[in-house]
Amino acid sequence: xxxxxxxxxxxxxxxxxxxxxxxxxxxxxxxxxxxxxxxxxxxxxxxxxxxxxxxxxxxxxxxxxxxxxxxxxxxxxxxxxxxxxxxxxxxxxxxxxxxxxxxxxxxxxxxxxxxxxxxxxxxxxxxxxxxxxxxxxxxxxxxxxxxxxxxxxxxxxxxxxxxxxxxxxxxxxxxxxxxxxxxxxxxxxxxxxxxxxxxxxxxxxxxxxxxxxxxxxxxxxxxxxxxxxxxxxxxxxxxxxxxxxxxxxxxxxxxxxxxxxxxxxxxxxxxxxxxxxxxxxxxxxxxxxxxxxxxxxxxxxxxxxxx
Amino acid sequence: xxxxxxxxxxxxxxxxxxxxxxxxxxxxxxxxxxxxxxxxxxxxxxxxxxxxxxxxxxxxxxxxxxxxxxxxxxxxxxxxxxxxxxxxxxxxxxxxxxxxxxxxxxxxxxxxxxxxxxxxxxxxxxxxxxxxxxxxxxxxxxxxxxxxxxxxxxxxxxxxxxxxxxxxxxxxxxxxxxxxxxxxxxxxxxxxxxxxxxxxxxxxxxxxxxxxxxxxxxxxxxxxxxxxxxxxxxxxxxxxxxxxxxxxxxxxxxxxxxxxxxxxxxxxxxxxxxxxxxxxxxxxxxxxxxxxxxxxxxxxxxxxxxx
Numbered sequence: 129x130x131x132x133x134x135x136x137x138x139x140x141x142x143x144x145x146x147x148x149x150x151x152x153x154x155x156x157x158x159x160x161x162x163x164x165x166x167x168x169x170x171x172x173x174x175x176x177x178x179x180x181x182x183x184x185x186x187x188x189x190x191x192x193x194x195x196x197x198x199x200x201x202x203x204x205x206x207x208x209x210x211x212x213x214x215x216x217x218x219x220x221x222x223x224x225x226x227x228x229x230x231x232x233x234x235x236x237x238x239x240x241x242x243x244x245x246x247x248x249x250x251x252x253x254x255x256x257x258x259x260x261x262x263x264x265x266x267x268x269x270x271x272x273x274x275x276x277x278x279x280x281x282x283x284x285x286x287x288x289x290x291x292x293x294x295x296x297x298x299x300x301x302x303x304x305x306x307x308x309x310x311x312x313x314x315x316x317x318x319x320x321x322x323x324x325x326x327x328x329x330x331x332x333x334x335x336x337x338x339x340x341x342x343x344x345x346x347x348x349x350x351x352x353x354x355x356x357x358x359x360x361x362x363x364x365x366x367x368x369x370x371x372x373x374x375x376x377x378x379x380x381x382x383x384x385x386x387x388x389x390x391x392x393x394x395x396x397x398x399x400x401x402x403x404x405x406x407x408x409x410x411x412x413x414x415x416x417x418x419x420x421x422x423x424x425x426x427x428x429x430x431x432x433x434x435x
Numbered sequence: 436x437x438x439x440x441x442x443x444x445x446x447x448x449x450x451x452x453x454x455x456x457x458x459x460x461x462x463x464x465x466x467x468x469x470x471x472x473x474x475x476x477x478x479x480x481x482x483x484x485x486x487x488x489x490x491x492x493x494x495x496x497x498x499x500x501x502x503x504x505x506x507x508x509x510x511x512x513x514x515x516x517x518x519x520x521x522x523x524x525x526x527x528x529x530x531x532x533x534x535x536x537x538x539x540x541x542x543x544x545x546x547x548x549x550x551x552x553x554x555x556x557x558x559x560x561x562x563x564x565x566x567x568x569x570x571x572x573x574x575x576x577x578x579x580x581x582x583x584x585x586x587x588x589x590x591x592x593x594x595x596x597x598x599x600x601x602x603x604x605x606x607x608x609x610x611x612x613x614x615x616x617x618x619x620x621x622x623x624x625x626x627x628x629x630x631x632x633x634x635x636x637x638x639x640x641x642x643x644x645x646x647x648x649x650x651x652x653x654x655x656x657x658x659x660x661x662x663x664x665x666x667x668x669x670x671x672x673x674x675x676x677x678x679x680x681x682x683x684x685x686x687x688x689x690x691x692x693x694x695x696x697x698x699x700x701x702x703x704x705x706x707x708x709x710x711x712x713x714x715x716x717x718x719x720x721x722x723x724x725x726x727x728x729x730x731x732x733x734x735x736x737x738x739x740x741x742x
Contacts (some may be wrong), residue, residue: 260498309521311639312664332618333640337666352738356618357643361621388742395741431659432739434702435695 130194130242131380133373134234134259135159135249135272137174137184137198138206140385142408145214146362152409155206156249156272159366162413163373163400164247166421168299168380171240171257173197175354177205177228189415197237204314208253212216216364217331224384234259241265245380247372248292253284260291268385270294270376272368273325278305289322296327296391312338312350325390327375327397329368331359337394344387353385353394354432356402356424363408367401370413374400399424437476437501437549439689440467441541441566441681442556442579444481444491444505448516448713452667458718460634462489462513463556463579470707471554472498473728475687476571480566482503483510484535494721496610504544507547508535522640523671536618541566548572552687554679555599556632559582560591568599575692577601577683578630579675585611588598596629601697603634603679619657621643632697634704635681636675639664644701652692661739663709663731669671670715677720681707706731 137154142148153163159168171194176184202384209222234255243263248256248271248340253405261320265394271292277285278301285305289295299311305321306314315338318326324343329335334354341348373399382389400422406412445462449455468477476493478501483491495502513536516529541562550570555563555578567576578599578728584592586607592612596602606618612628613621618635622645625633631650636642641661648655682704689696706728713719 156579273552299728309523310666310668312666316663330640333637334661349734349737350664352661352664354641354661357622357659359617359619361617391741393608427656429741430656432661433738434698 129160129244129380130171131164131245131247131376132171132173132240132243133247134173134248135251136158136206136229137176140208140365140409142363144212149408151284151394153187153253154365154409157367158248158410159369159404160247160249160373161188161193161327162191162410163370164377165193166416166418167377170194171197172388173236173244175201175228175232177201177267180205187410187431197240199235203228212364216361223409236262245376247376249369253277253281253288257288257291267294268379270296270372271370272296275301275304286321294321294327295323295381297330298329327394329371332397335394337390339387344385344390346389351394353398354428355398356428356431357404358402361405363404367404370404371397371401386400393430436550436551436687437478438465438471438478438554438683439478439550440549440554442467442554442558443513443536444483445515447716449670449672451519451670452521458734460494461474461672461716463676465717466676466711466720467554467576467680468495468500468555469717470677471684472500473723473725474684477501479503480541480543482506482508482535482539484508484510487512494717496720503546506542508609510535511706516630519671523668543569546701553682554683556676560588560595562585564595564598575600575602575686579603579679582608582611590679595657599630601632601634602630603636605636605685609635634701636678641705642701644697646694651692651697654694658698658701661703661735663738664703665709668712674712677703677711678708702732702735705735718720
């Protein structure tokens with residue numbers, strides 16, 4: 129099954145305690161695509177500028193990602209600069225140049241009409257909703273968002289959430305969206321807004337999936353996948369998008385989206401996030417093998433499984 | 436096997452978003468004792484003042500805890516006051532009256548000489564070391580400490596750490612003790628100071644145990660136990676001490692301390708910590724059954740186990 133991601137393709141300048149890089153390929157749709165490409169066929173809808181050339185294109189092609197949905201516009205690509213201090217959990221944004229991304233209006237190529245799995249990366253909520261509504265064949269939609277939209281466009285976001293099957297956000301975003309500081313209570317409030325499931329990403333502590341009552345079979349307990357304690361975190365950029373790529377990519381490759389499949393997907397999300405941070409930018413995600421991925425899946429599993 | 440805990444027995448004033456209580460029984464040794472009492476015979480060495488009477492004594496007796504090691508001194512017991520805001524992860528200390536605890540010099544009753552399991556709750560490191568050295572029969576020692584001793588008495592703490600088998604501290608304390616911001620790297624540095632194993636408590640995200648190479652059998656991977664996402668957190672006070680009580684109490688009841696036993700102990704630690712926070716003070720820990728404990732152990736297990 130193929131999966132379509134709609135989001136940003138960008139250039140990043142990143143500084144962390146491990147060093148610094150400039151003008152490397154980044155963006156949510158890029159990390160997502162590369163991570164998902166180890167599980168299924170990936171299609172991308174994004175906009176880039178004239179600085180996006182054959183070198184960048186090749187990164188997608190090498191992983192078999194379908195880039196026919198990447199629009200080439202006049203001007204420069206989205207460019208972000210950020211710095212991580214010793215606490216690697218949060219980036220200080222040095223600059224954000226939206227450039228061609230400022231007027232991004234996702235256009236879905238005809239060839240993508242048979243898409244069944246859709247991931248709406250972090251863009252303006254009305255754009256997300258329009259994409260979803262324009263694609264009749266989609267049967268499972270994942271969605272990301274951020275504090276900027278939660279606070280700035282709550283009504284638009286509420287409309288979007290009615291259209292998605294699973295929302296993937298972090299602890300802070302969940303509490304903000306629900307207006308509730310207790311995480312499980314916040315999760316239930318978010319589920320009442322529309323999604324069948326909510327994946328809360330905890331960074332180095334893994335992720336928890338909460339299910340709406342009755343969704344994906346019987347049971348009411350949440351499920352938690354740990355993250356591997358990693359000694360070499362070079363660059364946390366894109367960890368969340370890589371998580372989403374592993375999670376959604378694994379789902380799209382399965383025959384059905386059951387509760388058990390969602391649990392395994394949560395582990396694969398953590399696996400892809402953990403690879404992403406080991407090198408700057410997308411370097412690690414470009415050169416993995418499915419064997420390496422499955423070996424880490426086993427490590428993650430053994431990390432919490434009793435005999 | 437019986438276990439001895441050396442630490443504080445206190446009175447607490449606690450305010451949280453769920454309400455407030457005054458003069459309730461608290462202290463690390465109290466939470467530890469009650470949690471461990473569901474697994475094994477518990478002995479306490481502590482000091483209390485004249486305000487500690489039959490009502491407080493009864494809480495220990497009901498759980499079969501041996502209180503012959505509790506010294507009754509002239510004056511008032513240790514009294515702590517703290518407030519939790521909506522972020523329940525950290526308490527603001529309103530006051531700390533050490534009272535009789537200020538001159539606490541643990542005295543081990545003769546009847547405790549056959550103790551094999553020892554837990555050194557958070558007290559001055561040299562006192563901890565002296566207790567350990569005075570007890571020749573002890574074959575397994577757990578230890579807690581805090582930022583105050585890590586920063587204030589590093590040399591004394593280093594001596595103590597050479598004598599303990601497992602250290603139980605949180606993320607911040609681990610990083611502070613190691614002088615290293617990456618958690619797995621910090622863990623290895625702490626293990627090099629003496630302990631065979633290090634349990635890092637992550638609060639609502641569970642705990643991770645790191646093993647010294649070659650300790651407790653083969654393998655080099657850490658192990659992580661999740662915490663249950665809890666909707667009703669009334670009072671986080673004593674969660675870490677209850678965790679330690681569940682962890683050490685379970686260990687003391689087993690025939691040997693193997694790696695697999697330590698993993699299960701980590702789950703039981705999380706279970707007891709999760710019960711403790713459901714009510715103010717030690718209320719929940721006073722009235723549990725082993726059936727409730729094992730039922731939650733199963734929930735914790737299913738929380739992360741794939742089929």
